Amino acid sequence: MPTRKEAEQLSIDEIHDLFSQLEELKEKNKRSELTQKALFEISELAGSVSELSRLYPAIHHIVGEFMNAENFYVAYLNHDEHTVDFVYLIDQYDEPIVKELSSEEISKGITAYILNSGEHLFLTKENTQQILQDKGISLLGQLPVDLIGVPLKRGNNVIGAMVVQSYDDAVRYSQDDLEILLFVSQHIVNTVDRVKSRELTEQTIRERTKQLRTINEELQDEILERQKIESLQQALFDISELAASVEGDMCQFYKYLHDILARLLSAPNCYIATLDEKNSMLEFPYYSDEINTNIQSRPMGQGLTEYVLRTGRAELIDTSKVNQLCLEGELDQHTADNMLRQANSWLGSPLIVDGEISGVIAVQTYGENATYTLKDLELLRFVSHHIATAMERKRSSEAIQRYNIQLSEKVRERTDELHKTNLYLKKQIEERKEMELKLIHDAHHDSLTGLPNRVMFNSRLELAIASKKRYVDHNYSVLFIDLDRFKLINDTLGHHAGDQFLIEVANRIAKCIRAHDLLARLGGDEFVILLDSFDAFGDVEEVASRVINSIAAPFILDGKEMYSGASIGIANIETGYQSADELIRDADAAMYQAKALGRGRYVTFDKSMREKLLEELELENEFRRTLKSSKFECYLQPALGMDSRDVLYQECFIRWEHPKLGKIKREQFWQVAEHSGLTIEIDNYMLEQACNILANWQTMDGPEKDYRVAINLSINHLMQSKLVSQLIEYISGANIDPSKLVFEFDETDLNRRSQFMLPAIRKLKRAGVTLVLDNFGSGLASLSYLYSYPFDYVKVDHRFVKSIPRSQRNLKLIQSVLVISEHLNFKLIAEGIETEEQYQALTAIGCELGQGNYLQRSQKLEESPGLQSLTA
Template identity: 65%
Template sequence: MTTINPAEQLTVEELRELVPQLQQLTEKYKRAELVQKALFDISELASSVSELGSLYPAIHEILGELMTARNFFVALYDHNEESVNFTYFVDEFDELTLRSFPAAQLKRGLTGYLLRSGEALFLRHETIEAQLKGLDVENIGAAPVDWIGVPLKKGRQVIGAMVIQSYDESERYGEDDLEFMLFVSQHIVNALERVKSRELIEKTIKERTQQLENINSELEEEISERQKIEQLQQALFEISELSANVEGDMATFYASLHDILSRLISAPNCYIATLNEAGDHLEFPYFSDELTTEISSRPLGRGLTEYVLRHGQAALIDTVNVSDLAVQGEIDPQTAGNMNANFNSWLGSPLIVEGEIYGVIAVQTYNENKAYGHRDLELLRFVSHHIATAMERKRAAEAIQRTNQMLEEKVRERTEALNRTAENLRKQIEERKEIELRLIHDAHHDALTGLPNRVMFNNRLELAVANKQRHKEHNFAVLFIDLDRFKQINDTLGHHAGDLFLIEVAKRIGKCIRGHDLLARLGGDEFVVLLDNFETLEDAEDVASRIIDSLSRVFVLDDKEMYSGASIGIASIEPWYQSADEVIRDADAAMYQSKSTGRGRYVVFDKSMREKLLEELALENEFRRDLREKAFECYFQLAATLETKEPLYFEAYIRWEHPKLGKIKRDQFYKVAEDSGLTLELDEFLIGQACALLRQWQYSDGPEKRYSIAINMSVNELVQPKLIDKILDFIRASGVNPYHLLFEFDESQMNRRSQHILPALKKLKKAGIQLVLDNFGSGLASLSYLYSYPFDYVKIDHRFVKSLPRSQKNLKMIQSVLNIGEHLNFKVIAEGIETAQQFRELVRIGCLYGQGHYLEPARKLSIKAPAKATNS
């Protein structure tokens, strides 16, 4: 089968129609090729051109190959100076006399529009007026036929503008030209930046090279000067050595001086002239001259040497000034003639010892090209002084040597001392740095366990609270750990064992948590854990269970086995927490809740606990206020003889009626007082009420004059001797007989402080106050109190009385206490008698004293204010 070419099917007319399209496509490809070549040329320019002055004409030439660009300029905007610099400007009609203009002056012009808008602009002759009105700019310069301007941008910042324009109708621009200008503008900016950078680098290199050359020249001058100084120092040193070493061969000494001078200044001819003892002749101990081999002593005249002797100063005499000196009569004419004839240049300086001139040292040349200058004169003047004192220094050389050795030794010792001081300072600085690092560590860590302390834990916890507020999906929790029986371990085994116990606890807890969790010790036996980034709250509970299980195992301390445990409160961090203190507070509350429900368990905090805490806090605040205002009502419960109901004493206690909650149970508000540390204030209030009532009774004529009052006292007073003294001073000041006061102490409280209270009880007993052991049988080891402490009364706990007569076991216990009381001389009071059956049973077994509502209900006794004293 034959395949037919589609081109063969086109007609001639169709082919003719395709020709323009093909030509247009060809032109497009040619232009694209030219554009690519232009970009390549611009890139080559950026690599080859080293200064901007050569770059702009080359860019102009490249643009001219693609479009008509006889009128072309580049303007760069200087942001720091707020000015526009026309770095390149070629125009047929406009001449630019100034190259730099303030930016504000060009703001309303076409160039200013490009710089402030950052947008390209294409103006055509036919629409230029309308376009200018729409752009709100003013045309500056000759009106063009076509005008194209594009901004030059470095990133988003406009750094300049590039403009071409035409004044000839035959030279028009099109959109292709605008696109080409926009396309190459960024490449031109890159080329500009590269050339500017290279130009800046080359400029910097030139400036640096020039600086280095200047520095090198200065260094060479300094080196030359230093070399001259070193030569002078060497010469002086050699002169000093000569004066110290020569022993009498003065000819050798003077010859050596001449050799030294020759290295400092040109001294082919040198002599030393000295005055004789009479002072009227010159002698020449040393003479070396190119023209004269010998010289003899001569009387003083008008020679060059005499001129220096007369004036006492160094002098430079040459063919320039010798004639003037001859005219002035300072030098004889013959000497002046000889100097002019030989082109003589002469330097002379006096030799002075102890202020007296004894001679002259002189050098001279016979070559007009080697004449001396003032620097040579100053040098000779300086050296002559050292030469003059050479002999004097010779005599003092040994003394100077000894002095120098002593000074050198002092310098060496001082240097060693300074080195030791510097070393000590270095060590002190290093020690201070170590101390600062240690202080920073100690400020954030517990000294005993090495764990983070409260400060560091709070900082980390604050970050966790902030993290939870931003990222609610992140989970954090705080475990508040309180140890069981820590005080018992301290009291029984000592503080060393207690420290070992805490260290072991820290290790065990650390093994129960992950590496990125934070374990800290707040103080005492309280530890906290910050659990970081766990899945569910059950994970935190698992950690708490592991800790409780680990701490419940046996501890071996000082070869003794001890058991402890832990109560843990868990608080999960929620977005509504504002601070670390709030989280720790709630975890602490949950821990107390776990202790109250039984040790060795954990409790997770919830809002009901917070409400309960707030209620307890409100109750505590109101209790504080009422105690401060003494708003409590004081009631008295009779303790009497069972058979006659004769009063034994009245037990004073307070009742608190809350405005909203009604009557608060006695145990409840006593717990509030103990938790808030107000037991001492409460006891003082009761003592004050009791003393006021006793004062009132002692002035009456009734039987109450013999009555006594008992007060329930906190054991906290007994462990502070100063408080006991304060209470006794108050009782004495009130004028009450202490015998009418009884202090009741709860047996359960004494169990916790038993080893500290015996001295205080003895002091109270000695002051006359009777002592009562309250709630006997409610605590542990109760019988030890009966034998060891000086109690006057023992009150049987009301729970034993309540079970009568049905509990024979409790009845036997009461009988046993009664028997012990007969032997140990204390009275037994049955507390809480409520029924006639209880009363009869107690009387039957021989109990003499009792207390309860059956005998007499508690009543409120009125306390009158003391009468004011009157002046008689």
């Protein structure tokens, strides 16, 4: 029998063993945390790094955090050229050596062995020579103390190798280092592939941008040319209008002509010269010059004007031509000297009417930097014909005007009395016309926005349909626009804010269409556009995209920022349409299809949509009747402890059995609710059911007295603080302990407006409500929800649970979230447990909470203990 001292000694040994085990466990946990951190950082690299040149140093840094990786390189096998590419190499000895090695030498080394065999290498100071000899590997460069090389694989194909090595006896590698590096290597391949894909995508975008820039420059040139043509056409129109005008004298007429000409070419100095009746004197009815402010009539001579009169041609004369004309005797020396001294550039064109030259119009510049071109000459020659005609018409008009003035003087005396008599009658007629015009305007326009109304739009649409039948090549299209959340804005901010919203929407849409297109308001939040004479149907889609983006921008209503959206249905006018109502009906059907696909988009009509719309309307009507009569079936299914089967809370949900279609799927149920605008009503219905259940349980003495009830809540209740406050007030008014209520929010819904949800969720948390993030992983699975939002529980999406234990990857994802939950103070619930294998796999990784038919099937409300009275 051992002595007392021996017994004490034995206890101390056991304690030492226990400490050793604890130290070993601590070291293992530390390496596990480092591995998880490395995987997380590698995953983050895929989203934060867009170039491979930045990726490999980042990977080197991550590897160096869990092991000594001072000497590190990554190499890839180039299958086309049968070479090895060292894409990243940091080595204190081998870096300059590798750059000088030939392809044949590299093919015998360690890297080539890993690439060809697909096996890893773990060389130590003690086994290096033996392994190199056994595997027939030639060592290139400095002999390392330790070396670990792992293959990089895409599926079963080896694409590269990653190697760390140490030249220091103090730095040795272990089997754990090898296992971690093997584990991390596959995640690195995925990250490299994603960065390569992003880099390729960005390169494609840059090339496409360059192409678009070139196209844009060509379009700008074409636009500039068209603008010049339009300017010329406008100038000719203005000249014609000027000649037809009876107002203003000839001096003002000539000044306007100068202004019009200055829009086409540089004309700081301009004059008009005409011949007298004997064709012996030059007269200047208009003269504007920055040097010579005045000029007198003069006899015909050898000037520039006379040269144009003699030749009968438009002429460009500058310093390079004046000497030649002077030598030929066409110009006098005085004129030539003046042009050379002032560096003149002169354009002159004859004014010809009915084949006879009546004068000259000329423009000129001073200085070497301002010269005319042959293009300017051609332009002046073309315009001068119109100017000559306009001058002749103006002179004739003035003559007629003078005659009319004389005649009117004689008539005025005789008509004064009649004028006074008719003055009152005219005033009455004008007032009546104004009233009639106002009535006509009001009958055809919307009183709020000032846009055309349904009557005017239908009239224009009927004309477009008739035009399409006559001119088949003309394109017309109708866009039916429906706004999101208009009713919510009206109900929460009032009708005044709703009117402001509609006016702003009308202004935004008007900026998205052309001047000759027609925008109308049919009523409520429905707008329609008639696009007239477009080139291709892609133009219609472009207009629809502009409208959607414009409406998606925030609105400031009564000092509050609100958001809306637009769903657009497009119906292209074809020859088969007979009436405007048919087109509007089909555009409306396409709009409903756009809303069904998720709103904020456009859909072009086809015939199948009308049939589908009729079915959806019937389904929506039946949904409303069922909600009004509270005929939905309520179910309860608990979330339980995996081992103890203790009830965490009872989830309350509803199902709908259609009289013809049978049981409606959950996704279709909520889709109908959203399209009907009844999501908040459904939430209120569910909250009422939950409060009734809790109130009933409070009167019982069984375990139900401590149960909590969970309901799924839509994000529409979180869009405004007012709705959140109403939730809290309802709970308080129902005399229900808020801690007994559990609100579940779908991750996919949160993704749409996550930046606006956090204040509302925190408000519910402060009120004492238990919060659950439902279907985690079904959407973007953003970790920001876990870090930023105060969720008490996180439900892993049932699709992840369904795939285990077959999918070890999903199992490891759940395990990773479990690790995170320990640090962020939330608990994980595995949803949708259906089999023994799923249950065993989840319990093996430490999952404590679950929900599903394997643990306990859902029950109808009337079948649950103590709740029969609620459904009576």
